[in-house]
Amino acid sequence: MTGKKRESLVVKATDNGIKINNKNVGGLVLDGFYNLWKDKLLCDVKLTCHNEVIYAHRSMLLIYSDYFKAMFTIGLSESSQSMPQIQLDETSPEALKSLLLYMYTGSLSVTNDTVQDLIVLTDLLQMRDVKEQCFQYMEKSLDVTNCLGMWNFAETYGSTTLLVKAISLVKRRFPVIVQTEEFLNISSSRLEKILKFEDLSLGNNGEDDVFKGVVRWLEHNVTERINCFKDMLKLVKLIHVSSPVINELKQMMFMQENLEIMTSINFQRSTDTDCPPRHPIQCIYVVGGYLQSRTGPMCPRLKTVERYDFKDNVWKNSQTLPVLASGVQVFNIHGKLFTTSFEMSHGDSLMPDVSSTPGFYEYDNIQNIWKDANDCFAPSAAKVIHDCLQKSGSLAVCPRTNKIYILSDTDLYCIDSSVNDGEVSFSEAEQLPSLQELETYSNHSTVIHKDNLFVLGGDRRISASEIFPVASVFMFDCSENKWITKTSMQEPRARFSAVLMDDYIYAVGGFNSRRLRSVERYDPVTDTWRYIESMNKERSHFKCVVHLNKIYAMGGKSYSRYEGGARKVLSSCEVYDPETDMWTYIAPMNQARCLFGAELF
Incomplete structure (x- = not known):
């Protein structure tokens, strides 16, 4: 007996003698059968696949496969033959060899080239566990270039x-x-x-x-x-x-x-004049942010992500971000959800105590994972977005052209996007005409209306201690490539949310000398503003999202009591219906947060 075999034996005394157990009996039997199969010894079944013959042992086949178990145990003709020949042309010889190797060794290699053939074969042989693992592997390669074929395949083979x-x-x-x-x-x-x-x-x-x-x-x-x-x-x-x-x-x-x-x-x-348009099933995704009213670069931040289900009026936790990010912005482009994810660390010439590394993630809702998307962005695109968020600038996405407009100080940039085999890429940043009036502005909001960029409000910095919210409104005419001054809002506001709904621009909440509940609506045709019903709660550093002609306001900074008290971060959410001109509370988020990203997806 070899040393290895002797070491696998466990001997215990009994009343009548000793009991010998082999700890490795399973491996010993499997190795033995593998060596017999490899050397084609004592094989009693012949498998043929596209004219290629592979020998095997029926005892091994029926252990793994219900198909073979039925064939060899319920009196079918193959059970009485000394060397039955079984035709398996539904798959490839390579897949059959791989699956036989799995039976004899317990190890199966699955690749993109073999997975479909393995699923066809395991479906035929009724090896459900292996088939399910192959399908799980196949799901990871699902994308826009193959989803229609996978739809057919999943229907045919029952996944x-x-x-x-x-x-x-x-x-x-x-x-x-x-x-x-x-x-x-x-x-x-x-x-x-x-x-x-x-x-x-x-x-x-x-x-x-x-x-x-x-x-x-x-x-x-x-x-x-x-x-x-x-x-x-x-x-x-x-x-x-x-x-x-x-x-x-x-x-x-x-x-x-x-x-x-x-x-x-x-x-x-x-x-068909009454035919309604299609409406995708979408959720509001809120991403990251700060959990306290202090929102400095190193203050406590969140990785958590939530999504709001409109039908059930409930917030559900989604896959968390891989990093603790600052300056989170979320945007939906070409049907993909991207988020900025700038990690903060110590030491920077602009901010001596902190620095940040540009980063982007893309959310794959099919696999429910956040994927690194840094390679999607050209270097200059990543830099201008990073610089913009460091300087409390703003960005807006044009839904028609899928272009991103970035405003930082006086500088305006445009980043185009394109799709190749379903993957989105972002071009180098193109600098557009600047506007000197914005030199000391930050914390403004931007909105796209009919391909034109509107810049609303913000903070005007006179000195380190003198910062004043403003009510000014500017429009960049993208077709004429020039800036135009528009009628100012009714009151100054910064750190607010602005959205487009039904061809009107809404400026919601924000901060001037205090946090605001007020909401005003801009008509681009008449260049006029008017107040509409105020929110139920004062909010700044929050987000609004439009869905089916309603405005949803979420989270932000506020006060501990009505129009006063200590600063407080909110989890509450409310919705505005223009038909009734009323704000109504909906289910609160699971986590109070401010200065976060939000998008419909």
């Missing part, structure tokens, strides 16, 4: 989790998915299922993206698909498709031979 995640991704990033090669090759029945979704997330272009996607799918194979095109168009909400996009279809060559399609479109647009 509810992958199916739900694939459909969720299709809904959330539909405008990007229609640009992929995979979309062009989907079946008409699959496209029909997608068009029936009322909760497609369409972005600023709305139903135009749906219409263009259907036309693009048709153009890929006009001959075979023209007959079902009219049926597909019935599932498009044509009343919400813009006239210029409809007119583009008229000019296409295949339309000259199918004039009845245009007649059908015009009829549908004239009769």
